[in-house]
Amino acid sequence: MHRFYVWAGCPLCKPATESVFIQEDFMSCTEKRHILEIDELSVSFLQYENDYSSRQIELPVISRLSVSVHEGEIVAVVGSSGSGKSLLAHAILGMLPYNAKTDGQMYFDGELLTEEKRKELRGNKIAFVPQSTTYLDPLMKVGEQVSQGRKNAARRERQRSLFARYGLGKDVDNKYPFECSGGMTRRVLLTSALMGEPELIIADEPTPGMDLALAKKSMEDFRTFADEGHGVLLITHDIELALEVADRVAVFYAGTTIEEAPVADFASEETLRHPYTKALWRAMPQNGFEPLPGVQPYVKDMPQGCPFGPRCSMYCEKCSGDIPMRRVGCATVRCVQYTGEPLAVEAHHTHYETAAEKSHTHYEAAEPSVEAHHTGGHL
Numbered sequence: 001m002h003r004f005y006v007w008a009g010c011p012l013c014k015p016a017t018e019s020v021f022i023q024e025d026f027m028s029c030t031e032k033r034h035i036l037e038i039d040e041l042s043v044s045f046l047q048y049e050n051d052y053s054s055r056q057i058e059l060p061v062i063s064r065l066s067v068s069v070h071e072g073e074i075v076a077v078v079g080s081s082g083s084g085k086s087l088l089a090h091a092i093l094g095m096l097p098y099n100a101k102t103d104g105q106m107y108f109d110g111e112l113l114t115e116e117k118r119k120e121l122r123g124n125k126i127a128f129v130p131q132s133t134t135y136l137d138p139l140m141k142v143g144e145q146v147s148q149g150r151k152n153a154a155r156r157e158r159q160r161s162l163f164a165r166y167g168l169g170k171d172v173d174n175k176y177p178f179e180c181s182g183g184m185t186r187r188v189l190l191t192s193a194l195m196g197e198p199e200l201i202i203a204d205e206p207t208p209g210m211d212l213a214l215a216k217k218s219m220e221d222f223r224t225f226a227d228e229g230h231g232v233l234l235i236t237h238d239i240e241l242a243l244e245v246a247d248r249v250a251v252f253y254a255g256t257t258i259e260e261a262p263v264a265d266f267a268s269e270e271t272l273r274h275p276y277t278k279a280l281w282r283a284m285p286q287n288g289f290e291p292l293p294g295v296q297p298y299v300k301d302m303p304q305g306c307p308f309g310p311r312c313s314m315y316c317e318k319c320s321g322d323i324p325m326r327r328v329g330c331a332t333v334r335c336v337q338y339t340g341e342p343l344a345v346e347a348h349h350t351h352y353e354t355a356a357e358k359s360h361t362h363y364e365a366a367e368p369s370v371e372a373h374h375t376g377g378h379l
């Protein structure tokens with residue numbers, strides 16, 4: 001087991017002026033099995049410059065995006081419309097349009113995700129709940145699609161109980177997609193994902209159109225699924241929902257990850273790292289509902305360096321250069337201004353060792369590097 005020692009002042013046990021060495025066990029972020037790892041993914045689309053031109057341009061919509069899901073985890077991907085959430089899901093599943101070009105590496109259970117591997121995993125080890133309700137085959141009855149042609153007594157029973165759990169009557173089996181309402185289709189897509197024996201569920205905005213009770217049930221089912229040692233990548237606009245159900249949150253902005261943080265870090269603005277994540281925190285109703293002026297840049301007007309730069313009060317010259325993703329404890333952040341690591345109090349206390357052990361610890365690495373993370377992980 002790798003151990004790193006992080007230097008931080010504890011707001012509870014020590015006065016603010018006094019710092020303590022605390023030992024943090026990074027098992028949770030470096031050595032747990034990585035079910036999914038996305039490493040510096042970029043996606044661009046080849047497009048004609050305009051309606052009258054035969055010249056093609058490359059439109060970069062996702063750049064150097066990194067995110068991971070470990071066993072037992074629900075990782076929420078949050079970010080505003082157009083930040084690249086759905087494209088990430090489509091890239092993992094090999095469902096991008098023909099004019100898309102990708103770069104970077106993706107791993108599933110430690111294995112490189114090739115085009116062939118994606119086809120093999122899609123609908124088997126990786127289940128997908130799409131954002132759009134048009135994914136069902138319009139010419140096939142719903143029941144057939146949910147059972148995926150694999151009928152046996154156990155699967156029939158599983159389907160019956162899931163349909164009952166999500167308020168889908170027996171008659172739904174025999175309906176064609178056009179006979180289902182939008183909300184019903186969402187429930188069908190969800191039961192379909194829960195039907196098989198996947199390792200990972202990628203759910204792209206699974207709850208719109210569901211009433212609160214059903215939405216809660218679906219989150220409970222994701223929790224149970226994750227607790228069995230699987231993983232869930234939950235894409236949502238809804239940061240409050242994310243904080244309720246997820247273990248970690250990946251924050252997307254303009255096609256890249258700007259921060260990945262354990263949910264406990266959202267307990268206060270101070271324990272978050274990126275100015276955009278802090279602004280999201282302040283915009284939550286319970287934290288003052290403070291709106292963030294400005295809009296996310298469109299791909300064609302992307303600024304140099306940090307995409308959040310034009311809206312950031314901390315912007316300075318160094319923000320216009322290359323901004324690498326840095327690992328800081330169990331989190332990652334893409335901000336050159338971030339210097340410290342105020343640990344979330346909860347995480348800190350969970351990992352605190354006895355006084356005797358503490359006295360033998362020494363400062364080893366305040367910020368384990370991304371390389372350390374990789375070698376300590378599955379690679």
Ligand SMILES: Nc1ncnc2c1ncn2[C@@H]1O[C@H](COP(=O)(O)OP(=O)(O)OP(=O)(O)O)[C@@H](O)[C@H]1O
Pocket residue numbers: 045059061079080081082083084085086087088097131237299
């Ligand atoms: N086929 C395409 N060709 C060109 N650009 C595209 C294509 N598909 C998506 N985009 C662009 O990629 C960016 C990311 O889109 P994506 O659908 O991933 O956003 P999202 O975060 O899922 O948004 P939402 O919350 O609205 O679902 C957007 O700017 C979108 O316009």
Ligand code: NI
Pocket residue numbers: 085086087131204
């Ligand atoms: Ni989307």
